[in-house]
Amino acid sequence: MISVSQVSKSYGSGPTAVRALDDVTLSVARGEIFGVVGQSGAGKSTLIRTINSLELPDSGSVKVDGREMTTLSGAALREARHNIGMIFQHFNLLSSRTVQANVELSLEITGAGRAARRTRALEILELVGLHGKASAYPAQLSGGQKQRVGIARALASNPSVLVSDEATSALDPETTRQILDLIRKLSKDLGLTVLLITHEMDVVKRICDSAAVMSGGRILEQGPVEQLLTTEKSLLGQALFPMGEIPETPSAIVDITFSGVKTDRPVLAQLARKHGIDVGILGAAVETVRGLQTGRTRLELPGDERTVAAAVADLRSQGLFVEVVK
Amino acid sequence: MIDRNDPYFWSDLLDTILKGAGETFYTVGLSLLFTVLFGLAAGVLLVTTESGGLLAKLFGSRALGLTVNRVLDVVVNIGRSVPFIILMILLIPFTRLLVGSFIGPTAAIVPLTIAGIPFFARLVEIGIREVPVGLVEAAQSLGASRWTILTKVMVAEAVPALALGLSTTVVGLIGYSAMVGAVGGGGLGDVAFRYGYQRYSPEYMFGVVILLVLLVQVFQSLGNFAARRLSHR
Numbered sequence: 001m002i003s004v005s006q007v008s009k010s011y012g013s014g015p016t017a018v019r020a021l022d023d024v025t026l027s028v029a030r031g032e033i034f035g036v037v038g039q040s041g042a043g044k045s046t047l048i049r050t051i052n053s054l055e056l057p058d059s060g061s062v063k064v065d066g067r068e069m070t071t072l073s074g075a076a077l078r079e080a081r082h083n084i085g086m087i088f089q090h091f092n093l094l095s096s097r098t099v100q101a102n103v104e105l106s107l108e109i110t111g112a113g114r115a116a117r118r119t120r121a122l123e124i125l126e127l128v129g130l131h132g133k134a135s136a137y138p139a140q141l142s143g144g145q146k147q148r149v150g151i152a153r154a155l156a157s158n159p160s161v162l163v164s165d166e167a168t169s170a171l172d173p174e175t176t177r178q179i180l181d182l183i184r185k186l187s188k189d190l191g192l193t194v195l196l197i198t199h200e201m202d203v204v205k206r207i208c209d210s211a212a213v214m215s216g217g218r219i220l221e222q223g224p225v226e227q228l229l230t231t232e233k234s235l236l237g238q239a240l241f242p243m244g245e246i247p248e249t250p251s252a253i254v255d256i257t258f259s260g261v262k263t264d265r266p267v268l269a270q271l272a273r274k275h276g277i278d279v280g281i282l283g284a285a286v287e288t289v290r291g292l293q294t295g296r297t298r299l300e301l302p303g304d305e306r307t308v309a310a311a312v313a314d315l316r317s318q319g320l321f322v323e324v325v326k
Numbered sequence: 327m328i329d330r331n332d333p334y335f336w337s338d339l340l341d342t343i344l345k346g347a348g349e350t351f352y353t354v355g356l357s358l359l360f361t362v363l364f365g366l367a368a369g370v371l372l373v374t375t376e377s378g379g380l381l382a383k384l385f386g387s388r389a390l391g392l393t394v395n396r397v398l399d400v401v402v403n404i405g406r407s408v409p410f411i412i413l414m415i416l417l418i419p420f421t422r423l424l425v426g427s428f429i430g431p432t433a434a435i436v437p438l439t440i441a442g443i444p445f446f447a448r449l450v451e452i453g454i455r456e457v458p459v460g461l462v463e464a465a466q467s468l469g470a471s472r473w474t475i476l477t478k479v480m481v482a483e484a485v486p487a488l489a490l491g492l493s494t495t496v497v498g499l500i501g502y503s504a505m506v507g508a509v510g511g512g513g514l515g516d517v518a519f520r521y522g523y524q525r526y527s528p529e530y531m532f533g534v535v536i537l538l539v540l541l542v543q544v545f546q547s548l549g550n551f552a553a554r555r556l557s558h559r
């Protein structure tokens with residue numbers, strides 16, 4: 001649905017030039033929620049702005065729904081943008097317009113008639129859970145409600161793609177969860193493809209099907225979230241399950257990642273019984289990733305190389321993802 | 327010297343001041359109309375033709391946009407830096423060309439408008455700059471044309487600031503109109519100058535001053551009220 005290939009973009013020139021995007025390639029499947037995570041300054045904002053051509057890359061190609069965005073201009077570009085809704089960190093609602101009129105702006109732009117605008121605006125406001133707020137002004141709403149208006153405005157023209165620029169970064173944790181759940185629900189109900197950028201790991205683990213980690217204008221890794229979590233040395237895995245420094249110890253150290261069904265087996269007790277290892281727990285973290293209990297445990301396995309290797313093989317044979325750290 | 331004991335003194339005073347006020351309204355009203363028309367356009371262009379602005383590529387040409395921006399900026403600065411009394415005199419040939427005479431309330435409209443445009447343009451510029459750039463970006467993301475962004479986002483969001491700018495401009499124009507009055511433009515300034523100053527009548531002088539103070543109060547309050555009502559921030 002969205003395919004970005006070999007996109008580069010620099011700001012400024014000469015020695016002070018900043019390479020905001022450095023040969024970025026990613027693809028988002030239809031109906032998927034794809035999250036790009038990274039620190040501020042990683043190039044996420046620039047990346048998401050190339051999707052609807054608010055930023056034009058220096059080189060590379062950006063295709064949305066089969067249409068090349070980088071070569072569009074004028075009426076063709078505006079037309080293509082009707083198919084790509086965008087929501088923002090600071091909502092960007094017009095303070096002079098009511099909630100309904102803010103949503104209608106989107107439909108005024110697509111040229112809908114007055115009656116059609118009203119009907120569609122009220123319908124979409126209902127859908128985002130803002131029934132009864134149509135005639136309020138944005139200043140009278142809470143942050144979460146403002147973002148719902150932003151979502152309604154972005155989706156009023158029935159786009160097939162939604163791009164989200166840190167849409168929950170200005171919201172408190174509870175409101176963040178509500179907005180994320182709304183995005184997930186709308187994506188499912190409307191068959192919407194979502195590309196979001198965020199610096200919050202919570203966003204990725206709550207709603208993203210796939211993710212990419214970005215730093216210094218480059219994409220360091222990308223793929224389905226479950227797959228990244230069971231990939232050795234995955235940055236996403238390390239960020240989601242921070243295990244701290246590796247301690248000084250002569251023993252082997254392994255990280256075990258498990259999700260869903262496997263959590264109820266007596267894994268550690270078995271290790272001790274079967275292999276005679278006095279297992280030490282160095283760290284553990286449990287997260288709910290897309291509704292599944294997922295955790296990572298860091299274990300210290302004292303013993304000779306052969307025993308440890310046998311233990312690791314045994315764990316792997318049970319379907320656990322084991323990464324030997326040391 | 328006007329005879330204060332003349333039985334018609336007070337009714338004459340009232341007639342004269344009211345006639346002067348009528349002329350002032352006429353002059354200021356028409357000047358304001360032109361000032362708003364051209365000042366709004368100039369103010370919007372000042373912001374949008376900047377590099378990176380919405381109209382930086384005016385009619386598809388970056389050079390044209392930049393030129394318009396530079397020229398407007400210089401012209402507005404000149405208009406704002408020449409003292410009004412001098413501007414008025416400088417404009418006499420232009421006024422005569424335009425309205426056939428440089429004396430009277432209609433002729434006064436020309437220098438008032440020329441002085442008003444750059445004044446209002448700067449206030450418009452300030453008002454529009456206060457509109458967050460994110461709103462423009464949001465409208466762009468919806469596929470809005472430049473005209474839509476200009477009218478429905480930039481100007482529409484700046485309306486409360488524009489209302490305040492408008493009342494400030496009215497007050498400024500009333501002040502300037504008194505100056506034009508002193509050199510043959512009619513209006514309240516003319517009354518104060520000819521009756522109050524040249525014929526030594528404190529009644530006329532104070533009558534005009536009180537009326538001017540009241541007018542300024544009324545327009546400023548109207549502007550403040552409108553700005554408050556129109557703002558939903």
